Amino acid sequence: MADEILSIAQMYAADRAAMAAGVAGTTLMENAGRAVAGAIQSRWEPCPVSILCGPGNNGGDGFVVARHLAEAGWPVRLGLLGDAAALGGDAGWAASTWSGPVERAGPELLDGAGLVVDALYGAGLGRPLDGASLELARAMADRGIPVVAVDVPSGLNGDTGAVMGGAAQADLTVTFFRKKPGHLLLPGRALCGTVLVADIGIPESVLEGLGTRLWENTERLWVARYPWPRLDGHKYSRGHALVLGGRVMTGAARLAARAALRVGAGLVTIAADPEAWMVYSLSMPSVIVQPVPDGQAFQDLLADRRRNAVLIGPGAGASAELRGQVRAAVDAGKAGVLDADVFGAFSEDLKGLAAGLESRWLLTPHGGEFARLFGDIPGSKLDQARRAAALAGTPVLLKGADTVVAHPDGRAVVNSNAPPDLATAGSGDTLAGLAVGLIAQGVDAFDAGCMAAWLHGELGTAVGPGLIAEDLAEALPGVLRRLKATLPDQRGQ
Numbered sequence: 001m002a003d004e005i006l007s008i009a010q011m012y013a014a015d016r017a018a019m020a021a022g023v024a025g026t027t028l029m030e031n032a033g034r035a036v037a038g039a040i041q042s043r044w045e046p047c048p049v050s051i052l053c054g055p056g057n058n059g060g061d062g063f064v065v066a067r068h069l070a071e072a073g074w075p076v077r078l079g080l081l082g083d084a085a086a087l088g089g090d091a092g093w094a095a096s097t098w099s100g101p102v103e104r105a106g107p108e109l110l111d112g113a114g115l116v117v118d119a120l121y122g123a124g125l126g127r128p129l130d131g132a133s134l135e136l137a138r139a140m141a142d143r144g145i146p147v148v149a150v151d152v153p154s155g156l157n158g159d160t161g162a163v164m165g166g167a168a169q170a171d172l173t174v175t176f177f178r179k180k181p182g183h184l185l186l187p188g189r190a191l192c193g194t195v196l197v198a199d200i201g202i203p204e205s206v207l208e209g210l211g212t213r214l215w216e217n218t219e220r221l222w223v224a225r226y227p228w229p230r231l232d233g234h235k236y237s238r239g240h241a242l243v244l245g246g247r248v249m250t251g252a253a254r255l256a257a258r259a260a261l262r263v264g265a266g267l268v269t270i271a272a273d274p275e276a277w278m279v280y281s282l283s284m285p286s287v288i289v290q291p292v293p294d295g296q297a298f299q300d301l302l303a304d305r306r307r308n309a310v311l312i313g314p315g316a317g318a319s320a321e322l323r324g325q326v327r328a329a330v331d332a333g334k335a336g337v338l339d340a341d342v343f344g345a346f347s348e349d350l351k352g353l354a355a356g357l358e359s360r361w362l363l364t365p366h367g368g369e370f371a372r373l374f375g376d377i378p379g380s381k382l383d384q385a386r387r388a389a390a391l392a393g394t395p396v397l398l399k400g401a402d403t404v405v406a407h408p409d410g411r412a413v414v415n416s417n418a419p420p421d422l423a424t425a426g427s428g429d430t431l432a433g434l435a436v437g438l439i440a441q442g443v444d445a446f447d448a449g450c451m452a453a454w455l456h457g458e459l460g461t462a463v464g465p466g467l468i469a470e471d472l473a474e475a476l477p478g479v480l481r482r483l484k485a486t487l488p489d490q491r492g493q
């Protein structure tokens with residue numbers, strides 16, 4: 001599986017392990033540069049190309065790119081930041097294999113170029129760009145010439161996706177062996193353009209020693225555990241989701257309930273505020289609607305053990321009553337999803353919420369809700385989600401275009417398939433509904449978060465521009481059919 005994401009420290013460890021296994025550093029660099037040159041040749045017609053090289057190994061890759069493109073007949077200009085005589089190690093070797101002129105790397109090197117190769121700094125950049133390197137990043141950004149970034153757009157922090165000083169937008173980024181978090185976390189993901197991962201001869205076996213705990217969220221991670229309906233199953237064996245329905249914002253619970261049904265929950269009950277009972281009943285024929293006039297009525301619904309998964313939050317209204325309902329569901333030993341108004345109801349009271357969650361509940365905040373519950377956790381979005389999951393003792397799905405799902409045990413995924421069309425009212429309610437529908441079918445909270453985030457992204461793409469939240473659940477049959485087609489033989493299921 002090539003979905004592992006390596007931290008910068010792990011990437012350097014992988015390089016070292018490859019060299020310890022007998023692969024020379026110069027071989028890795030040659031392979032890296034050749035891969036970049038090959039990617040360029042397969043995407044662009046020959047044109048004048050300017051290659052900007054930095055003082056480290058990223059710059060070394062640039063020298064190799066220059067040699068391969070020049071050998072293929074491309075007009076190449078190469079500019080170096082710093083002194084060629086100071087290049088050491090593998091980069092010094094790479095420079096020695098380049099027989100063309102080495103110019104000073106300045107903005108004038110871009111004059112007349114049809115393409116720029118950004119080989120200034122790699123993903124392990126230790127300090128913000130400034131001076132000449134910042135000037136170069138700005139020149140690349142301003143000229144409007146297509147940019148191919150080696151490893152990352154220079155200035156991008158490979159661990160966090162943050163920009164350090166500045167970084168030029170790339171059309172194509174070629175990285176090596178595995179992606180780094182910065183290729184997937186915003187703003188890095190947007191700055192990289194298309195990301196290609198090149199095999200540079202690092203043996204797959206080095207992965208074992210790296211202790212990888214982070215993956216890009218592809219279906220390969222969990223499709224073997226997806227709860228497809230079974231031939232010998234019935235509606236009760238497919239779980240029973242209980243969705244708390246609010247008094248005013250009734251659309252939220254209805255969207256969630258419909259998504260839970262579509263994703264395969266055998267039964268869905270909406271626990272409805274009595275004033276809104278009629279709204280739910282009339283609009284949702286396949287859902288059971290139970291009026292819940294008070295706390296005892298909700299307790300009674302929870303007492304039925306067949307109602308195994310609970311969703312609380314969408315459209316619920318942040319109130320003391322809601323706090324009581326969350327506590328009742330958690331204390332009843334249920335699993336499920338806590339979303340939306342739950343984070344307002346437990347604002348700055350993580351302890352009050354976290355007791356007893358025990359990895360059975362998925363928390364699905366967006367950035368604002370996250371801050372309300374967890375306060376100001378430092379670090380990248382990935383660091384924040386991981387820390388929050390550890391603090392809450394349960395998986396956290398931190399929403400956004402670069403949704404992160406983190407487990408208290410340190411595992412995490414970054415989701416990468418969500419189109420911007422998903423940024424619309426009710427989209428999050430659907431996501432919560434997908435997750436609770438999966439949990440009802442016996443999927444654990446972390447897997448449910450990964451599956452729901454991925455399905456949500458696929459649904460967004462399937463519907464495309466113009467989508468409204470109502471469309472999402474309706475697009476599930478097509479998306480699930482395609483997912484199922486990726487499996488080996490399904491007979492007897």
Ligand SMILES: NC(=O)C1=CN([C@@H]2O[C@H](COP(=O)(O)OP(=O)(O)OC[C@H]3O[C@@H](n4cnc5c(N)ncnc54)[C@H](O)[C@@H]3O)[C@@H](O)[C@H]2O)[C@@H](O)CC1
Pocket residue numbers: 015025028029030032054055056057058059060061090120121122123124125126127128129130133150151176200
């Ligand atoms: N053997 C290997 O380790 C391989 C490395 N490869 C390439 O090597 C790169 C990593 O190489 P390095 O670790 O040398 O990293 P860089 O090439 O990013 O360069 C680091 C150097 O730049 C200096 N520097 C860092 N930030 C600076 C700033 N803001 N202003 C001025 N100078 C700054 C550092 O002091 C250091 O000398 C990868 O991105 C990849 O492109 C590939 O060739 C594959 C094999």
Ligand SMILES: [K+]
Pocket residue numbers: 058118119120121122149150151152153154
């Ligand atoms: K670079």
